[in-house]
Amino acid sequence: MQTLWDHRYAQRTQRMKSSAVRELLKLTERPDIISFGGGMPAPEVFPIEEFREACERVLRDYGALSLQYSSTEGYRPLREQIARHSARYSIDVSPDNIMITSGSQQALDLIGKVFINPGDHILVESPTYLGALQAWATYGAEYVTVPIDEYGMITDELEAALRYGPKFIYVLPNFHNPAGVTLALERRKRLIELADHYGVPIIEDDPYGQLRYDGEHLPSVVLLDGQFRDNCSGEYCGNVIYLSTFSKILAPGLRLAWVIAPPEVIRKMVQAKQGEDLHSATFNQLVAHEVSRGGFLDRHIKVIRSTYRERRDVMMSAMDAYFPPGVEWTHPEGGLFLWATLPNNLDSSEVLKDAVAEKVAFVPGGSFHPLGGGENTMRLNFSYARPDIIREGIARLGKVLTNRISQQSAEKVRA
C-alpha cells in the first residue's frame, strides 16, 4: 500500500521514535497486567465532583467565552492564579512571566523549537526524562550528560560538561523522573553559580515539586536564581525557564501546564505556540481556574500527598520483603517514581519479558540514558496502582528477579 507520501518524509522524521513509555502504556492497558510503567496519577484522587460543579459554573457564567477562541499566552485569570500559587512556594513572578501550554510536553517541544539548532548540545542528567529526549530529537539535539547520585545531579562533574558549550542545562531537581532523587540545596546553589559563570541558562522541570511526603520543601532553582540577581521591575528576568503542570495536581486529561520565564522568552514561545495549536483549550483553562479557586488546590494537594505517601511506603516495604539481595533502590521523598538498580549483568529489558509473562510491568531504565548505559536499571511508578495491587505486583516482580538472579549465578557456576 505505497502512497506518494512514503518517500517524502523530512529528515527529522527519521529521528523520531515512538516512545517506549507510550508503547508500554498501550501494553499495560490490558486489564490483567499490574503496571508500574506509566506516570499516571491515581484515578481515585481525581476530584470528579468538583470538576462537575466547575463545568456547571463555567458554562453558566462564561458559556460562550469558554467555548470560543482565546489568547495564545493563556487565560489571564488562570495565569494570575498560577502567579499567586507560585508565591506560596516563594516564586514571585508576574502573569507576564507565565504562559499556559498543552501539557509540559508542549513546553518541552516549544523550548526545542525556539532554541535548538540541529547539532546543538544540551546538558542533561543521566538518566533523564524520556519525554524531553523525544521532543528534542525532532530538533536535532545532541547531548552531554552529568551523572546523578542520591542527592541529584553531581555538580562536581558539571564543570567538565559545561566546558562543552551546551545550549542550556536541563534539570529535574525534585523527585527526579526516572530516578526519584532530589537535588540537594548546596548543589542547587552550585548549579546556578556554575551556570552563571559559564553563561549557560537552565531549564528546571518541576512536575512533582508539590508532592513531597517527607522532609522540608527545598527552594526551586528559579527562586534561588531570582534571589541571585537584581530585581527587574516586578518581573522575573533571570536565566531559568521553570516548568510545572496541572497533570499531577489536578488531572492530566486536561492537558494544561505552565511555563515561567523572562518576558522575552515567553514572547518567543508564544509566537511558536501560535503556529503550533493557536492556544490551549479555553474551556479547560476556565475549568482549571474555577476548580482551583478558594484554596481547593492546596487542600487537594494534601489529599494527593497522603494517598501517594502510603503507596510509596507500601511499595518500599514490599520491595524489602520480596526483592532478592543484589537489587538496590532509591528512597524518594516525593513524586511518582522509584528507581531500582539490578546486579550489573542483568538486563532489565530481558527482565521485563519475564515480568509481562507474570503480568506485571515497569519501564526498563536504558532508554532514559541519552548516551547509553543503565541497562541494569528500572523505573517503578507507585502512584497509579492501589496499595494491595502494588504489594501483589512487587511480589510477582520479586519472584521474577529472584529467578533471573539465581539463573545467572547458576550460569556463572557452570562457566
Add this chain to the structure above:
Amino acid sequence: MQTLWDHRYAQRTQRMKSSAVRELLKLTERPDIISFGGGMPAPEVFPIEEFREACERVLRDYGALSLQYSSTEGYRPLREQIARHSARYSIDVSPDNIMITSGSQQALDLIGKVFINPGDHILVESPTYLGALQAWATYGAEYVTVPIDEYGMITDELEAALRYGPKFIYVLPNFHNPAGVTLALERRKRLIELADHYGVPIIEDDPYGQLRYDGEHLPSVVLLDGQFRDNCSGEYCGNVIYLSTFSKILAPGLRLAWVIAPPEVIRKMVQAKQGEDLHSATFNQLVAHEVSRGGFLDRHIKVIRSTYRERRDVMMSAMDAYFPPGVEWTHPEGGLFLWATLPNNLDSSEVLKDAVAEKVAFVPGGSFHPLGGGENTMRLNFSYARPDIIREGIARLGKVLTNRISQQSAEKVRA
C-alpha cells in the same frame, strides 16, 4: 533586561512572525470595535446547554477515564464517530485512517514537522490560509503559488507550478479562507489527475465544507482520489491528507480537529504528536463524542447554516448598499468569509487605519499572499457579528472606502 537566553534562539525562531490575524484578534477584543477580522464562530450558536449535559454525563459515566492520560491517536469511539460522520459525506474511511489533533493548526504543524525539510517548496493557492504559512515557516518552507478565481485554484496554471517539484499541494477547496470561493468539480478532478501524473500528494484543508448555504455539496478531493484508486482492504490509502475540525461545527475552545490519511502517514504523525503534546485533552474528546451523539451534530450544523446564511446575506446586501463603485467581492456559497478587491492603487492596510478610527476592523489581504501581492484585497468575516452589527459595520466601512477612493480620484486630478 538581558538574559542568557537572548542570543540563544534557534535559526528557525528568526523566521517566526506573530500572525497579523492573531494580533488583530487582540485589537478587536476592544468591545467598541465591530470586528470582521477573526474567523470566530457566532457565540449565539454554541450549544451551551448540550455541553452542560454532556459534561455531566461524561463525569458521571467516565469520571476518572475522562481526566486521565489517553492514547496519542485519540479516543477510539470519537474516531469511530468521525468515520461514521464522514461517511455521510461519502468519505468512507476506517478509524485507523483518523487521528485527533489539538485543532487543525496542530495538524498543519505536524504535517510541517513530518514532511518539510528546510528549502522544500510547497504548492499553495495565492491567496492561502495564513495559519498554514505560519506553521510551515518554522520548518523552512518555500512556496510556489497558483492563482485562484471564482472557481478556486486555476488548474490550467497548476502544471507549470508542479514542474517546480513541490513536496505537496495545499488546497482549500470549500469556501476558501480567505477568498470564500469553491473549487469547481471539474477542477477537483483535474487537480487529482495532475497531482497523480506528477507524483505530488495533496493536503485538503476543509474546515468549512459542511457549512454550505446555497447550491449542491461537491465531493471532497479525498473522496474523488479514493474513487480513482483500487480499494485498499477497507482503509483509505490514497494521496490526500484531509483535515477537518470541530472548531466551526461545535466550538473552537475545545481545540479538537481530525486528520484523515493513509495509515502509514497517521503513524508518523502520531509519533510526531507524541513528542509535541502526548495527546489532545481526554476530557474534551469524551465531551465532543457525547455531545455529538444521537444525530445532534447534524441537527446543530443545520442551525449554524441558517444563522450564517442570514449573516452572509445581510453582509452582501449591506455591501451592495454602502460600498462605492470600484470595489468587488466574492459571493461565497458557504463558510465564514467574503473577499473584497479594492481599486488597484488602494492599499488595504492603509484603509484599515481609517477603519479602526471609525471602529470597524477587517484583515488586509496582503499577508495571505506568500510571495507578495494582494495589497488591494481584504478579508471580511460574516459569522461572528450579529446581523444589525454587520449592517452598521459595513456602513462604516463603506464610508471609509468612499472617502479613500474620492481622495485618490482628487489626487489623480491634481496630478
